Amino acid sequence: MKIEYFVFSGTGNTLLIAREVGERLREKGHEVNYHMIGRNNSFRMSGTA
Numbered sequence: 001m002k003i004e005y006f007v008f009s010g011t012g013n014t015l016l017i018a019r020e021v022g023e024r025l026r027e028k029g030h031e032v033n034y035h036m037i038g039r040n041n042s043f044r045m046s047g048t049a
Contacts, residue, residue: 001030008037 005022009015015036022032 003030003032004035005032006035006037 003022003025005018007015007018009018018034022034025032
């Protein structure tokens, strides 16, 4: 399953949790795309679908 994950993290704590959740989803075979809300950048973390 392809998952679009939108995250806002003012201090970085939420981002740490979002990455952990995304990693667990990726381990289960999902493709996870992160999008930072309120910033100009995004990063991609993909797994096998």
